Amino acid sequence: MSSGHFKQDLFAQFARVGKALSNGNRLELLEFLAQGEHSVDALAKVSGLSVANTSQHLQQLRQSGLVLSRKEGLKVHYRLSGEDVVELMSVLRRVAERHLADVQQLVQSYLTVKDELEPVPRDELLERVRDDLVTVLDVRPPEEYAAGHVPGAINVPLDELEAHLEQLDPGQEIVAYCRGPHCILAFEAVARLREKGIAAHRLEDGFPEWKAAGLPVDMAG
Amino acid sequence: MSSGHFKQDLFAQFARVGKALSNGNRLELLEFLAQGEHSVDALAKVSGLSVANTSQHLQQLRQSGLVLSRKEGLKVHYRLSGEDVVELMSVLRRVAERHLADVQQLVQSYLTVKDELEPVPRDELLERVRDDLVTVLDVRPPEEYAAGHVPGAINVPLDELEAHLEQLDPGQEIVAYCRGPHCILAFEAVARLREKGIAAHRLEDGFPEWKAAGLPVDMAG
DNA sequence: CTTTTATTCAAGTAATTTATTGAATAGTTG
DNA sequence: CAACTATTCAATAAATTACTTGAATAAAAG
Numbered sequence: 116m117s118s119g120h121f122k123q124d125l126f127a128q129f130a131r132v133g134k135a136l137s138n139g140n141r142l143e144l145l146e147f148l149a150q151g152e153h154s155v156d157a158l159a160k161v162s163g164l165s166v167a168n169t170s171q172h173l174q175q176l177r178q179s180g181l182v183l184s185r186k187e188g189l190k191v192h193y194r195l196s197g198e199d200v201v202e203l204m205s206v207l208r209r210v211a212e213r214h215l216a217d218v219q220q221l222v223q224s225y226l227t228v229k230d231e232l233e234p235v236p237r238d239e240l241l242e243r244v245r246d247d248l249v250t251v252l253d254v255r256p257p258e259e260y261a262a263g264h265v266p267g268a269i270n271v272p273l274d275e276l277e278a279h280l281e282q283l284d285p286g287q288e289i290v291a292y293c294r295g296p297h298c299i300l301a302f303e304a305v306a307r308l309r310e311k312g313i314a315a316h317r318l319e320d321g322f323p324e325w326k327a328a329g330l331p332v333d334m335a336g
Numbered sequence: 337m338s339s340g341h342f343k344q345d346l347f348a349q350f351a352r353v354g355k356a357l358s359n360g361n362r363l364e365l366l367e368f369l370a371q372g373e374h375s376v377d378a379l380a381k382v383s384g385l386s387v388a389n390t391s392q393h394l395q396q397l398r399q400s401g402l403v404l405s406r407k408e409g410l411k412v413h414y415r416l417s418g419e420d421v422v423e424l425m426s427v428l429r430r431v432a433e434r435h436l437a438d439v440q441q442l443v444q445s446y447l448t449v450k451d452e453l454e455p456v457p458r459d460e461l462l463e464r465v466r467d468d469l470v471t472v473l474d475v476r477p478p479e480e481y482a483a484g485h486v487p488g489a490i491n492v493p494l495d496e497l498e499a500h501l502e503q504l505d506p507g508q509e510i511v512a513y514c515r516g517p518h519c520i521l522a523f524e525a526v527a528r529l530r531e532k533g534i535a536a537h538r539l540e541d542g543f544p545e546w547k548a549a550g551l552p553v554d555m556a557g
Numbered sequence: 558c559t560t561t562t563a564t565t566c567a568a569g570t571a572a573t574t575t576a577t578t579g580a581a582t583a584g585t586t587g
Numbered sequence: 588c589a590a591c592t593a594t595t596c597a598a599t600a601a602a603t604t605a606c607t608t609g610a611a612t613a614a615a616a617g
Contacts, residue, residue: 121446125518126360126367128439132432133357138605139347142354146347155564168606170565180435189563189614196435203431206424211353214401214417218349225342297346359575376594389576391594410584410593559617566611574603581596587589 135179136207140164141172146294148182149201149323150255151262152194201327205320208296226302234319235290237328240265243290250283252291254300255322265292265318265325266333273300276307285313292318292325356400357428361385362393369403370422370544371476371515372483373415422548426541429517447523455540456511458549461486464511471504473512475521476543486513486539486546487554494521497528506534513539513546 135141143162147153153161159169173193176182181203183196195201212218235243243249244267251268253260260270271279283289289308293300301317308315318325326332356362364383368374374382380390394414397403402424404417416422433439456464464470465488472489474481481491492500504510510529514521522538529536539546547553 121442121520122364122518123360125439125442126363128436128442129363129428129432130358130360131436132428133354133359133363134604136354137351137358138354139344139351140605142347142350143343156562165607166564167566167608170563171605174565180432186564186614189561191564197431199427199431199434203427206420206427207350207353210418210420210424211350211401213420215349215352218346221342221346221349297343299342355574361575377592386577387594388578388596391596392576395595407584407594412594561616562614564612564614567609569607570605571607572603572605575601577599577601579597582594584592584594586591 131179132181132203135176135181136203138172140168141176142204144169144172144176145181145195145200145204146323148193148195149204150259150294152185152192154190154192156190158193198327201323205296205324205327222297225299226297232302232305232317234317236319237325237330240290240318241330243288249288249290251318252289252304253322254291254293254304259294259322261335263326263332263334264322266331268292268333271304273304276304280311280313283313289313289315290318291315293321295321295323352400353402353424356397356402357424359393361389362397363425365390365393365397366402366416366421366425367516367544369414369416370425371480373406373413375411375413377411379414419548422544426517426545426548443518446520447518453523453526453538455538457540458546458551461511461539462551464509470509470511472539473510473525474543475512475514475525480515480543482556484547484553484555485543487552489513489554492525494525497525501532501534504534510534510536511539512536514542516542516544 140162144158147158147161155170155173156166158173159166162169164172173182173184177184177193181196181200182193185192185194212222240249240251244251244265251265253264253268253270254273254276255270256272257270260268264270269279291301291304291308296319298321301321305315305317361383365379368379368382376391376394377387379394380387383390385393394403394405398405398414402417402421403414406413406415433443461470461472465472465486472486474485474489474491475494475497476491477493478491481489485491490500510526512522512525512529517540519542522542526536526538
């Protein structure tokens with residue numbers, strides 16, 4: 116049993132997962148799936164890809180083991196195959212951010228205020244939520260909020276931020292989060308709140324990382 | 337500043353790292369690099385690839401930020417750009433093993449004894465080493481052992497195992513490790529030792545994971 | 558049973574990737 | 588400086604990937 120091929124076969128299998136991560140559009144689809152289950156055409160809409168193309172990418176993801184699908188009536192719903200996929204994406208992000216100058220440049224030019232925002236670590240937020248010291252804002256679309264959110268968080272999509280300003284306790288600190296560590300929505304929300312003189316911070320990562328860390332999650336209402 | 341392209345640009349960058357992981361030969365090179373620094377032709381030899389091909393793969397890995405290089409005389413030495421790359425490989429492995437049936441099958445058919453070996457977790461080994469309760473065997477080639485190993489470990493390449501048998505305290509438990517969680521050397525060593533009636537176990541992962549976890553490491557001698 | 562909707566399939570094209578080969582470069586050694 | 592060694596570069600062929608287009612399914616609704 117020449118085990119000489121074993122190593123190569125095994126690495127070839129690992130490479131299947133690597134291949135799934137080798138395309139930007141697939142990574143974007145994975146980030147949407149990390150927010151919760153989505154149908155093919157919902158994913159096609161948010162990603163801006165054609166339906167056929169989206170379907171093909173999703174099938175590749177399924178073959179690589181990163182997602183699972185479920186048919187319900189006309190629709191096919193895709194979801195991540197486990198929380199470990201969120202962890203894989205997180206580590207991929209971190210490695211890229213640490214070792215690729217282009218990523219550092221992109222983050223700097225689009226998320227300029229990054230350093231000034233003093234992001235709040237997950238555990239710290241959890242404590243402050245328990246002690247009722249902060250108002251937590253979920254700035255994602257309502258569907259994603261409904262599929263799961265940080266306990267006690269209020270869903271305020273970015274374009275409704277101004278309308279909700281008056282309902283917020285101006286004395287209490289605000290922490291905003293969205294899809295992930297590089298999601299601009301939370302950055303933008305914090306920037307706008309600070310313009311109004313409100314003490315606002317950003318959660319270090321987004322909801323998927325919160326959930327993957329095993330922290331408590333609220334659904335729907 | 338239409339930030340609409342930001343997300344796509346960012347994911348395209350992350351995909352550069354994914355691309356680096358999308359080829360089995362590159363993953364094998366990364367595993368060798370996780371044992372320590374290596375020159376191009378050393379990597380070409382161990383991987384069985386042509387020198388030119390190896391060089392090109394290494395350049396791709398460098399462009400993706402996963403490895404760094406250093407020229408010394410005629411030789412160019414490549415190394416991982418950080419311990420986070422080891423973590424990325426670990427998570428990739430774990431995800432593939434958990435969600436790809438083909439991987440489970442491969443592991444089962446080549447590492448059949450896997451379940452019987454009762455792998456020892458890192459922290460547990462560290463304790464037992466401190467209390468001098470175990471003999472630790474590093475079954476990798478001498479060069480890799482020299483570049484770093486578990487403190488107190490004895491370097492016994494697999495083909496010298498029989499010769500060293502008599503030097504081992506038959507009463508004391510043995511823990512063997514090699515390059516990583518799927519490296520056959522340690523599996524093989526444990527199997528042979530057990531045939532001789534010696535109590536032997538396998539370290540859960542290999543040396544790179546031990547080092548990446550921040551546990552103590554000995555060099556050379 | 559026809560129409561509509563959501564998804565997949567199949568075919569085709571352009572672009573990219575992998576590995577091979579032989580030449581080019583840079584540093585070392587006799 | 589001529590010969591040698593380690594690495595990279597450049598050109599190529601074969602295979603794979605990404606996306607588009609239009610047709611094929613399959614379930615639901617009229």
